Every structure is written in structure tokens, then in C-alpha cells.
Amino acid sequence: xxxxxxxxxxxxxxxxxxxxxxxxxxxxxxxxxxxxxxxxxxxxxxxxxxxxxxxxxxxxxxxxxxxxxxxxxxxxxxxxxxxxxxxxxxxxxxxxxxxxxxxxxxxxxxxxxxxxxxxxxxxxxxxxxxxxxxxxxxxxxxxxxxxxxxxxxxxxxxxxxxxxxxxxxxxxxxxxxxxxxxxxxxxxxxxxxxxxxxxxxxxxxxxxxxxxxxxxxxxxxxxxxxxxxxxxxxxxxxxxxxxxxxxxx
Amino acid sequence: xxxxxxxxxxxxxxxxxxxxxxxxxxxxxxxxxxxxxxxxxxxxxxxxxxxxxxxxxxxxxxxxxxxxxxxxxxxxxxxxxxxxxxxxxxxxxxxxxxxxxxxxxxxxxxxxxxxxxxxxxxxxxxxxxxxxxxxxxxxxxxxxxxxxxxxxxxxxxxxxxxxxxxxxxxxxxxxxxxxxxxxxxxxxxxxxxxxxxxxxxxxxxxxxxxxxxxxxxxxxxxxxxxxxxxxxxxxxxxxxxxxxxxxxx
DNA sequence: CTTGCTCCTGACGCGGCGGGAGGTCCGTAC
DNA sequence: GTACGGACCTCCCGCCGCGTCAGGAGCAAG
Numbered sequence: 001x002x003x004x005x006x007x008x009x010x011x012x013x014x015x016x017x018x019x020x021x022x023x024x025x026x027x028x029x030x031x032x033x034x035x036x037x038x039x040x041x042x043x044x045x046x047x048x049x050x051x052x053x054x055x056x057x058x059x060x061x062x063x064x065x066x067x068x069x070x071x072x073x074x075x076x077x078x079x080x081x082x083x084x085x086x087x088x089x090x091x092x093x094x095x096x097x098x099x100x101x102x103x104x105x106x107x108x109x110x111x112x113x114x115x116x117x118x119x120x121x122x123x124x125x126x127x128x129x130x131x132x133x134x135x136x137x138x139x140x141x142x143x144x145x146x147x148x149x150x151x152x153x154x155x156x157x158x159x160x161x162x163x164x165x166x167x168x169x170x171x172x173x174x175x176x177x178x179x180x181x182x183x184x185x186x187x188x189x190x191x192x193x194x195x196x197x198x199x200x201x202x203x204x205x206x207x208x209x210x211x212x213x214x215x216x217x218x219x220x221x222x223x224x225x226x227x228x229x230x231x232x233x234x235x236x237x238x239x240x241x242x243x244x245x246x247x248x249x
Numbered sequence: 250x251x252x253x254x255x256x257x258x259x260x261x262x263x264x265x266x267x268x269x270x271x272x273x274x275x276x277x278x279x280x281x282x283x284x285x286x287x288x289x290x291x292x293x294x295x296x297x298x299x300x301x302x303x304x305x306x307x308x309x310x311x312x313x314x315x316x317x318x319x320x321x322x323x324x325x326x327x328x329x330x331x332x333x334x335x336x337x338x339x340x341x342x343x344x345x346x347x348x349x350x351x352x353x354x355x356x357x358x359x360x361x362x363x364x365x366x367x368x369x370x371x372x373x374x375x376x377x378x379x380x381x382x383x384x385x386x387x388x389x390x391x392x393x394x395x396x397x398x399x400x401x402x403x404x405x406x407x408x409x410x411x412x413x414x415x416x417x418x419x420x421x422x423x424x425x426x427x428x429x430x431x432x433x434x435x436x437x438x439x440x441x442x443x444x445x446x447x448x449x450x451x452x453x454x455x456x457x458x459x460x461x462x463x464x465x466x467x468x469x470x471x472x473x474x475x476x477x478x479x480x481x482x483x484x485x486x487x488x489x490x491x492x493x494x495x496x497x498x
Numbered sequence: 499c500t501t502g503c504t505c506c507t508g509a510c511g512c513g514g515c516g517g518g519a520g521g522t523c524c525g526t527a528c
Numbered sequence: 529g530t531a532c533g534g535a536c537c538t539c540c541c542g543c544c545g546c547g548t549c550a551g552g553a554g555c556a557a558g
Contacts, residue, residue: 008535018536023515037523039536055377059354060347062513069370077373078358085351092344098309099341102334105308109327121318124326128304257504267505272546286554288505312545505554511547522537528530 004041007032014050021050029053029067059084101131104147111159138211149203161197168194169229169237176240182247191244253290256281263299270299278302278316308333350380353396360408391457398452410446417443418486425489431496440493 011018021040024030030049032040042050049070056066061084069075108127112119119127135143150158172190180187202208229237260267270289273279279298281289291299298319305315310333318324354376361368368376384392399407421439429436451457 006535017515019515019517022538027514035523037536038538039523051378052374055374055381057514058377058381059351064513073370075370077368077370078355078362081351081355081358085348085355088344088348088351092341092348095337095341095344099334099337102308102330102337106327106330106334109330113327119326121322121324121326125301125304128307129300132304132307255504256506266546268546268548271507276545284554286505287507288554306545499558501556501558503555503557506552508550510549512544514543516542518541519539520537522535524535525533527532 004033004043005047007040007042010042010047010050014047014054016050016054024050024053024063027063027067029063029070060088100147105131107155111155111162115159115163137214138208142205142208142211145203145205145208146201149201153200157200161200164197168197172237172241173233176237182240182243187240187244188248191241191248194241195245253282253292254296256289256291259291259296259299263296263303265299265303273299273302273312276312276316278312278319309337349396354380356404360404360411364408364412387457391454394452394454394457395450398450402449406449410449413446417446421486421490422482425486431489431492436489436493437497440490440497443490444494 005013007018007021011021021030025032025040030046030053032042032046034040052070053063053066056069057063059081061069061080065080069080105127109119109124138146168190172187172194175184175187175190198209198212202212254262256267256270260270270279274281274289279295279302281291281295283289301319302312302315305318306312308330310318310329314329318329357376358368358373387395402410417439421436421443424433424436424439447458447461451461
């Protein structure tokens, strides 16, 4: 009744496991006395220490840093909290970003599933590849702008545009195959629509539009596979579109 | 020139390390062919596979799950993304919470430092303990309310109230020691101010005020040490305050 | 043939424990 | 006296995604 607790008693009272207490001891955070037989006995002092460990752990401070803090009799709480705050906020920001991308992706897959055209595994992987390419070529601000613009347009518009792209590619491809002259109004109308769709998302920002061009040129493969087209075919389509634009003057 | 890459070439092109490629292979994610001497050779197929691995990794999917996905020829992208989204959002929420608590704590320590009364290490640890007690006794909604109320009040008010508490305890203690009758207006004025300060933060919400009482009763120790007072002294102060309230009718 | 680069396998380390093996100690009941 | 159940002890492996040696072999150029 000396208020000396066994490891099991301390564990259940403090709401942690025997194994955890062993671990703290291995790390030199805790040094209970021992009975003759080698069983650990925890006094009030150790009990308080466990509380302190748990308190600092609740802030996400790593155990070795906790040891350093508790061993230094006069550490600076403000400095510790400041460090921890920085670390946690950085990690939270990273995860927040990731969560955002996953939400966008989830919404896209959801739309496709509801539209009856679920994304097959390989197209999905190519979409991811394309996303990586895009994130490499755009600045974070541009990505924010694109995302904001997409939110502005609303889900219905996005759905409609996503459905229109393949059809548009199809039509342009037919004109190209038919050898339609780049100055022909039929071609020009299609390419105007093309540029209009792009402008809808880029919000007429030349920087963003240019970056989009870079993505298409440097890693056209991924973008094309995303649309379900052969990269060579895609390149031809782009070249034809460019000729139409040039002819428009 | 068979477009068979050595491990070093693939690593530098894909922007990862040789060790990482070894690791993927250990996990059965990748199976490059070998030269007679046992050196790995990566063909286009493996290169693509590495891309896919990296793509899924960029979503935070664990390697073993990636293996499962890539090994199953027709896995469901939507399901995978949905799972990952849930997991990441849960983790992001946890970290966001933690970041919030660290911000609050940082602001508090900052105020104390600027006020010339930096928080000593032991008081800091007791504050953490008190925070844990409080979080155990309040519902999440109540905590949100408290936080919102604190934001409403503004930093200056909080600063002033934090400075007033010790003085108030001091004055109440003097009346108690002097044996002032609980019905005495001097005592009543002090306790009215006490309740007023509490009400400022609890926003007169009886649920929150009651929870605060529970914290003070069940784990009075931590709350008192936070204020730099002896727990017994604190208990006496609370008992005296309650007598004054009862006498007020 | 040597030099210097790349490649190989094997193993430890990190962080915070979980979980199990195999043995010891303790209190109670027979 | 002893048998039993439960709590305790000390190793030690596993997780996750690699980083980082260590010690040795292959390979192209001078």
C-alpha cells in the first residue's frame, strides 16, 4: 500500500499497455525501482512522469525529444511548441493537398461511373500519369487558379465538357483524314470550339494556356492515353489544329 | 540499345534511387530480367510498371496495396480512390486538430512570454495535463464552441482575463483567510466577478459550465497547478466560492 | 593491369509500439 | 506440499519505405 504500483496496475490506470511502459524504459524515459525478483515497481514520481510523457505525446512530440525535454530541467516550452507546430502544420498541409487531389479524382471517377462509362484500370493509371505531368509543369498558383476555375464552372459544365472532348477529337480527326484544307470554315469552326473549351478552363490566362501546351508537347503520351487515343494520332491532331490556327491569321 | 536499361539508368530517369528499385523488387512489385552476371535489365514494360507504381504512390497508396492492384488485372479504381480518400481525410482531420491545439497553445505561450511571465516547464506540463482532462470531459461540439467564443473575444480580452484570474484568486483567498462571511458583499462581489469571467468564455452555456465544474471536481489537481496554486488551497477556494453562491440565493 | 564507376547481396536503422515465445514469480486453493 | 492460473520477466520479429553502410564482383577506358 506504499502506493507502489506494479506495471500492470499502472498500465490499466494510465490507459496504456505494459508493452508501452517497457518501451519507454528501453528508451530511457522511465526508471522504476525493482523488487528482488526483478519486477518493476512504480512510485508517485514515475506515475507523474508517465503523465508528462503522455501529455507531450498528445502534441505529437517524438519520444526521444520528450526524453530530451524532461531530462533538461529547464527546457523552453515555447520553443518546443513552436517547433512542433511548424512540423505538424507542414505535414497537415501536405495531407490536405493530397486529400484535395483525391477528392477531385474521386469526383471524376464518380461522374464517369454515373455516366455509365466507368474508368478502366489502365486508363486510370494513365490519368494519374497525366496528373503528375501536369503538376510538374504548372506552378502551384496556376494549379490553384485551374482548380478555382473548375469550381466556378460547376460540376454540370465539367461533365458536359468531358463528354464533348472525345467527340470533338473525333470530328477533327475526320476532317484531317478527309484532307480538309486548314482554311476551310468547317475546320476552323471545330478548332475555334477546341480553343474555346481550353479557354473555359484556363480562364484565358496565357501563362496557363502555354503551360498546357508544354505538357502536351513534352509528355503528350500521357495526355493522349487519358483521352483514349494513340499518341501518334494525338500528335497529328495537334499539328492539324495548329495549321488551322495559323491559317486563321 | 535494345532500350534495356540498367538499374542506375532507370533510377536517374525515373527520379528515384537504386535502393527503391531493389525494394520494389523485394516486395514482388517488379521482376526485371537479368544479365549472365546477375545485373538487372529493365525493359519498356518494367519502365511503365515503375511509372504506375509511382503514380499510385503519389496518392499515398501503400506498396503492398499497389501490388495487389497492379496484379489484379481489373481492379476497381473508384474503390481504391474512395478507400484512399477516406484514409487520407481521416488522417488530415487528425493532424488538423492537432495543429489547431498547437496553434492555441503557441499563442498562449507567446502571450505569456510577451507579458514578461514566460511559462516555466513544470507549469507547461501541468497545463498540458489540464488540457487533456478538459478534452476528456467536454464533447467535441463544446470544445468547438469554447474555441469560437475565444476567437470572438479577441486576444486582448483573453490576455486581460488571464492576468485577472490570479489576482482574483488572491483576493478571494484573503477574504477566506480573514473569515469573511459568505453573505458579505465584499465576498459576493468577488465571486460575482469570478462567475462573470467563467460566463464570458462559456457564453452562458449551462452544459459547458457544468462540464467545467466536472473537470474542476474530478481532476482539480491539474487545473489548480495550472494556476500555480496548491490543489488543497484550490479546493478550499472553490468550496468557499460555492458557499458564497449558496448564500446569495 | 589498374583505376574508377556501377552493380550485387545482406543487414541495420528509423518510430512506437504489437504480439508471441519461453521462462519465472506470486497468491490461492486443494 | 503442490498444483494452477495469472502476472511478470527478457528476448526477438514485424510493420513501412526506403537510407545507408559493408564487402565484394563486373565492366569500360587508359
